[in-house]
Amino acid sequence: MWTEIDSPVGRLRLVEREGSIAAIDFFPFTYADGRPRGDRDDQHPVLLECARQLAEYFAGDRSVFDLPLAPIGTEWQQQVWGALLEIRFGETATYGDIALRLGKTNAAARAVGLANGSNPIPIVIPCHRVIGADGSLTGYAGGIERKQLLLDIESESLF
Structure with a gap:
């Protein structure tokens, strides 16, 4: 699942996989990287929480993130x-x-x-x-x- 948000660094795409954040993409978004995305879901709880914490970070009210993370890599x-x-x-x-x-x-x-x-x-x-x-x-x-x-x-x- 994924959603998009506006931020001080431009539009961001938040990507969830199996209950964890798998990616945050900067605009312009690319699709050739092979990351799983699935369907858009602007109400997915993990994506909503990620968006909330990012908003707090950008407002200067959060210095540590508390999110389940699942980055794919070696x-x-x-x-x-x-x-x-x-x-x-x-x-x-x-x-x-x-x-x-x-x-x-x-x-x-x-x-x-x-x-x-x-x-x-x-x-x-x-x-x-x-x-x-x-x-x-x-x-x-x-x-x-x-x-x-x-x-x-x-x-x-x-x-």
């Missing part, structure tokens, strides 16, 4: 996405930091970047909080402008 991607969930609201980490947290050397930073870019549940799994070693806002599947806006939302909510 074992390595799952490990990276799990590490992303440990980056606290308003904080950032580098690709090298994530590699080290996973017991790898800094040389694995590129592999972390690839897994980070494949995150199917952005915002909730906070891939926007990962930055380059020099502090730059390196690539983001939703675009650098969205990444900056998400980081701004978090920094403004801290004060």
Whole structure:
């Protein structure tokens, strides 16, 4: 099941699978990625809860999400996405930091970047909080402008 919502970062498609959030897609939506979507259901309880928590996040009233998540990916991607969930609201980490947290050397930073870019549940799994070693806002599947806006939302909510 899926639904769409408006947000400060543009239209989002929320996707549910077997009672969990499986994806959050940025507009323009693509269909070639093979993710299961099913039928549209604007009243599905998990999708409604996800929409509510996202609205609270964008309003600066939520810093931690409490949703059932089911991202589809390889074992390595799952490990990276799990590490992303440990980056606290308003904080950032580098690709090298994530590699080290996973017991790898800094040389694995590129592999972390690839897994980070494949995150199917952005915002909730906070891939926007990962930055380059020099502090730059390196690539983001939703675009650098969205990444900056998400980081701004978090920094403004801290004060």
